[in-house]
Amino acid sequence: MRFRTLFLFAVLALTLLFALLNWEAFTAPTTLSLVFGTVQAPLGLIMLGVVFVLAAMCLAYLIWVQGSALMDSRRHAKELQLHxxxxxxxxxxxxxxxxxxxxxxxxxxxxxxxxxxxxxxxxxxxxxxxxxxxxxxxxxxxxxxxxxxxxxxxxxxxxxxxxxxx
CATH class of the missing domain: 1.20.5 (Single alpha-helices involved in coiled-coils or other helix-helix interfaces)
Known part of the structure; x- marks a missing residue:
């Protein structure tokens, strides 16, 4: 589990470094087409936001999985102690x-x-x-x-x- 978490943080750090090196391209306004119409917005920042939202969701999932495993481990330890x-x-x-x-x-x-x-x-x-x-x-x-x-x-x-x- 720690390897996966470290790998996720490494990918996020590389993405952040990539965004900082190409900040001008990330903040350049672009015409974006939505189903209802068009909007002028920086595509790089939107994509960067999507990446960070997905990373936050993955991190939350990892925390939930580790918490569940910890709770199961405690429950099993209590059952083992009872037995x-x-x-x-x-x-x-x-x-x-x-x-x-x-x-x-x-x-x-x-x-x-x-x-x-x-x-x-x-x-x-x-x-x-x-x-x-x-x-x-x-x-x-x-x-x-x-x-x-x-x-x-x-x-x-x-x-x-x-x-x-x-």
């Missing part, structure tokens, strides 16, 4: 949802772990009870065997024979 905010909110919502999901899953894992721990402690206690019972039974059996051996030793005869063996 960016919506995307940020959606992303934050997804993060919140993910965090909630992870919290729920961690709570489930903690419950499963607590249940497993409770079951393990119950099993260990049951095994301890069984082990104590087995130790007690073994102790009782050993005591019975020792008692029987003591009884045999006490009732043994003088020659070392067992009187209950007959």
């Amino acid at each position: 960016r905010e919506l995307a940020d909110k959606a992303e934050a919502s997804r993060f919140t949802e993910l965090r909630n999901f992870i919290d729920v899953e961690l709570q489930k894992m903690e419950r499963v772990q607590a249940d497993a721990r409770t079951q393990l402690v119950a099993r260990i206690e049951e095994m301890e009870k069984r082990t104590r019972l087995a130790v007690q039974e073994t102790g009782s059996s050993l005591s019975a065997y020792i008692g029987e051996l003591e009884h045999r030793i006490e009732h043994r005869g003088p020659n070392g024979s067992d009187p209950t063996a007959h």
Whole structure:
């Protein structure tokens, strides 16, 4: 866009320079025919005026196009910012949802772990009870065997024979 604007100003400057160098020819009166009649006027000045009016119209058009582009750019920037905010909110919502999901899953894992721990402690206690019972039974059996051996030793005869063996 800047190149076009500079080009337009360069053409206008060259036209102005051309008019200044040929000012006498531009201001020479000439008979001009209009549809309704004739008029005496300098043709160069009229043509120069037409060129400047056309240049002003082109300049106004350029300003309008650049203004429209600027307004569209601002509108697009606002829409982009709105979409960016919506995307940020959606992303934050997804993060919140993910965090909630992870919290729920961690709570489930903690419950499963607590249940497993409770079951393990119950099993260990049951095994301890069984082990104590087995130790007690073994102790009782050993005591019975020792008692029987003591009884045999006490009732043994003088020659070392067992009187209950007959």
